[in-house]
Amino acid sequence: MKEQDLKVDFKEQQIILYAEKEDGSVSPVQTGSYISKNFIGDFYDYTAKINYEMTEKLKSGEISPICFFMTIEELTVAELASRAGLSKLKVRKHLNLKGFRKASVSDLVKYADSFNIPVANFFQLIKTREDKKWDPGYRNDLEKTESVMISQTNTNNPLIVETKIFHNTK
Amino acid sequence: MAAHCESGAVTAQLNFHGLKITEPLVFGISSGLFFAYMKPPMMDFPMFVTRSMPGQIFGKFSKRTGVKFIRKTYKDPKEAENDLNALLDKNIPVSVQTDLFFMDYFPAWFRVHVNMHYVNIIGREGNKYFVSDSYYPEIAEIERDALMKARFAGGTMAPKGLMFYPVNVPEKIDMGNLIIKGIKATTFDMLKIPLPFLGVKGIRRFADKIVEWPRYAKDNEQLADKVLRIFILLEEQGTGGGGFRFVYASFLQESAKVLNNPRLNELSKEMLGIGDKWRELALAASKVSRSGEITREKLIGLGTLIREKADLEEVFFTRLRKEI
Numbered sequence: 001m002k003e004q005d006l007k008v009d010f011k012e013q014q015i016i017l018y019a020e021k022e023d024g025s026v027s028p029v030q031t032g033s034y035i036s037k038n039f040i041g042d043f044y045d046y047t048a049k050i051n052y053e054m055t056e057k058l059k060s061g062e063i064s065p066i067c068f069f070m071t072i073e074e075l076t077v078a079e080l081a082s083r084a085g086l087s088k089l090k091v092r093k094h095l096n097l098k099g100f101r102k103a104s105v106s107d108l109v110k111y112a113d114s115f116n117i118p119v120a121n122f123f124q125l126i127k128t129r130e131d132k133k134w135d136p137g138y139r140n141d142l143e144k145t146e147s148v149m150i151s152q153t154n155t156n157n158p159l160i161v162e163t164k165i166f167h168n169t170k
Numbered sequence: 171m172a173a174h175c176e177s178g179a180v181t182a183q184l185n186f187h188g189l190k191i192t193e194p195l196v197f198g199i200s201s202g203l204f205f206a207y208m209k210p211p212m213m214d215f216p217m218f219v220t221r222s223m224p225g226q227i228f229g230k231f232s233k234r235t236g237v238k239f240i241r242k243t244y245k246d247p248k249e250a251e252n253d254l255n256a257l258l259d260k261n262i263p264v265s266v267q268t269d270l271f272f273m274d275y276f277p278a279w280f281r282v283h284v285n286m287h288y289v290n291i292i293g294r295e296g297n298k299y300f301v302s303d304s305y306y307p308e309i310a311e312i313e314r315d316a317l318m319k320a321r322f323a324g325g326t327m328a329p330k331g332l333m334f335y336p337v338n339v340p341e342k343i344d345m346g347n348l349i350i351k352g353i354k355a356t357t358f359d360m361l362k363i364p365l366p367f368l369g370v371k372g373i374r375r376f377a378d379k380i381v382e383w384p385r386y387a388k389d390n391e392q393l394a395d396k397v398l399r400i401f402i403l404l405e406e407q408g409t410g411g412g413g414f415r416f417v418y419a420s421f422l423q424e425s426a427k428v429l430n431n432p433r434l435n436e437l438s439k440e441m442l443g444i445g446d447k448w449r450e451l452a453l454a455a456s457k458v459s460r461s462g463e464i465t466r467e468k469l470i471g472l473g474t475l476i477r478e479k480a481d482l483e484e485v486f487f488t489r490l491r492k493e494i
Contacts, residue, residue: 001416001446013280014307015406016173018194018416020442026420028193028410030171030307035406035456039398042460043279046395073271075283075325078212083283083324116272116319154315 118161173410178304198421220413412445
């Protein structure tokens with residue numbers, strides 16, 4: 001692989017690849033990510049489809065919020081159980097709404113930490129608007145639209161998060 | 171930036187402490203090149219890896235070179251934090267193992283739950299830490315809470331607060347001897363381990379088993395996503411390209427100079443060619459992923475390309491073994 005063959009113009013994600021340079025040395029080359037540049041649209045489409053399907057199932061009561069976040073964060077039951085410090089049996093029970101209602105607050109805190117979301121996000125869907133299309137958004141994923149920004153800030157109470165929705169005046 | 175997080179972190183540490191060494195040499199000496207194909211119980215889908223187990227680059231480098239690292243894991247996050255802060259306050263950079271998902275200086279689409287991401291923490295200010303991350307082009311900043319979550323995430327290969335840093339780093343090491351040890355270990359790993367999912371045998375297993383992937387996927391879209399990940403795992407998830415084969419070619423090129431063995435230079439070029447073939451497979455996988463329905467025939471086609479790599483690497487590593 002020659003250096004000139006692998007350079008990709010994509011500032012948003014840079015990686016180091018090794019390639020043969022003109023002087024014959026095989027050394028590191030910094031380049032944009034080929035996959036991100038050419039497939040990011042596919043990734044967003046696929047992710048949006050999953051998010052949409054799971055959101056509809058969540059709203060209809062087919063699944064619990066635990067199942068929702070587990071799916072979109074691509075965790076298995078075993079992996080989530082290990083991360084949250086709960087048994088696999090318990091996690092499976094919490095995947096449907098009936099079982100989720102019996103989850104304790106301390107269970108929810110453990111799940112929330114594993115998913116990196118505030119506990120409050122198990123009980124609400126925060127949507128942003130972009131090009132007349134509503135998309136679900138969640139903590140640590142600031143949706144930068146032309147007019148609206150969302151931020152969620154922890155408070156000293158681990159069960160309370162401050163969600164701010166404001167117009168971007170910049 | 172570096173090609174790979176673990177070898178990048180170790181290389182940066184060694185250079186900081188006065189040992190001039192490149193990432194390919196660290197990678198090759200620690201016999202980082204490998205292949206394995208498996209379906210772990212915790213995963214819903216089969217996976218393959220192109221390097222040794224996480225932690226082994228640092229571990230084997232230390233063992234083979236005699237460079238001593240202080241290595242510690244923790245049960246108590248507070249103790250881990252205090253130890254980290256104490257070292258940083260003495261201007262000692264520290265390598266830590268993290269879950270990439272919590273490294274929020276990356277965009278959300280980049281962050282996945284992977285517990286084997288190594289970074290160097292190089293300083294702190296108030297509640298903020300400064301991070302030298304092989305996959306990020308500048309010094310990044312991360313808040314205390316996020317770093318603690320990253321260091322103590324549960325799950326497969328949980329970090330458990332692991333941190334390490336070198337002590338007593340010599341200015342020079344017996345590079346020639348270490349290169350030979352590293353090459354011998356890699357050729358053994360690729361050719362001689364008697365398990366059907368490791369080394370060259372593992373590549374052949376991957377070739378045979380890819381046609382079974384549809385039974386693990388819930389629909390064609392998920393299958394297409396998994397096929398696309400072949401590209402990501404080979405080319406862009408911190409491998410330097412070609413599933414680490416290009417980094418290894420660079421290692422062999424440097425080895426040729428150190429050992430004054432021009433044959434290793436020729437083998438380096440051969441490894442470059444093999445890396446190109448892996449890249450062709452990656453590109454083919456990306457095209458298949460976008461080609462509509464992922465049929466059995468398309469998967470058989472990918473299997474054929476994969477099997478070709480097994481044949482090439484069997485010949486290559488046999489030659490390399492004889493050369494040392």
